[in-house]
Amino acid sequence: MLNERWNELADVKDELAERDWFMGTSGNLAIKVQDDPLQFLVTASGKDKRKRTDEDFLLVDQYGHPAVPTHLKPSAETLLHVEIYRKTNALCSLHVHTIDNNVVSEVYGDAGVVTFQGQEIIKAFDKWEEDAILRIPIIKNHAHIPTLAKEFAEHIHGDSGAVLIRNHGITVWGRTAFEAKKILEASEFLFRYQLRLLEHKPFQLFKVV
Numbered sequence: 524m525l526n527e528r529w530n531e532l533a534d535v536k537d538e539l540a541e542r543d544w545f546m547g548t549s550g551n552l553a554i555k556v557q558d559d560p561l562q563f564l565v566t567a568s569g570k571d572k573r574k575r576t577d578e579d580f581l582l583v584d585q586y587g588h589p590a591v592p593t594h595l596k597p598s599a600e601t602l603l604h605v606e607i608y609r610k611t612n613a614l615c616s617l618h619v620h621t622i623d624n625n626v627v628s629e630v631y632g633d634a635g636v637v638t639f640q641g642q643e644i645i646k647a648f649d650k651w652e653e654d655a656i657l658r659i660p661i662i663k664n665h666a667h668i669p670t671l672a673k674e675f676a677e678h679i680h681g682d683s684g685a686v687l688i689r690n691h692g693i694t695v696w697g698r699t700a701f702e703a704k705k706i707l708e709a710s711e712f713l714f715r716y717q718l719r720l721l722e723h724k725p726f727q728l729f730k731v732v
C-alpha cells in the first residue's frame with residue numbers, strides 16, 4: 524500500500540512539475556496511507572519538487588510528525604494536510620503557488636471569496652446545475668502555521684474542495700489523487716480565465732453572484 528501510494532503521489536508531482544507549478548521549491552503534496560491511526564505521505568520540506576528521488580516524501584502521523592525515524596523534515600505546511608484528513612474522507616491534497624492563483628487571491632482578497640458561475644468547467648467540482656455557483660474562499664496568509672491551519676480548517680466542508688491563501692497559493696483535496704488534480708487544474712483554468720476576462724471587461728470585478 525505504501526509503495527502504491529508513493530508512486531501515485533510521485534506521478535502527480537511529476538505532472539504538476541511539468542506544468543511548472545513548483546517554482547522556487549514552493550508547493551507541497553500529500554496522500555493518505557491509512558486511517559486509525561492516520562498516516563499519510565507528505566513532501567519533504569524545501570526540496571526541488573521537479574526532481575524525482577527516493578527522499579521526496581516521508582510518512583507522518585495524525586499530528587504531522589514523522590511516523591518513523593528519518594532525517595527528512597515534513598513540509599512546513601503539513602498541518603493543513605492534517606486538517607483535511609482529520610475532517611474529510613479525502614485521499615489526496617495538493618498545494619501549489621502560481622502567479623494566477625496569487626493574483627486572483629489579491630484581487631478578491633478583501634471580499635474573502637472568488638465566485639464563478641456559468642462556466643462549464645465548474646462541473647469538475649461536481650456542480651452540474653445550469654446556474655450553479657462555485658465559491659472558492661480566500662484566507663489570510665498567517666505566518667504562524669497552526670493559526671493558518673485553524674482558519675483553513677473552517678473552510679473544509681466536504682471530501683473535495685479548494686481554498687486560496689492570499690498571496691500564497693491554493694490548497695485542494697479530493698477523494699482520489701485524480702480528483703484532487705482535476706480540481707487543481709480546473710481552479711487554475713478559472714483563475715487564468717478570470718484574469719484574462721478582467722483585461723477585457725474590468726467591470727466584471729464588481730459582478731456579484
Ligand SMILES: CSC[C@@H](O)[C@@H](O)C(=O)COP(=O)(O)O
Binds near residue numbers: 566567568598600
Ligand atoms: C519557498 S515557498 C514557501 C514555503 O514556505 C511554502 O509556502 C511552500 O509551499 C513549500 O514549503 P515546504 O516546506 O517545502 O512544503
Ligand SMILES: [Zn+2]
Binds near residue numbers: 549550551600618691
Ligand atoms: Zn506554500
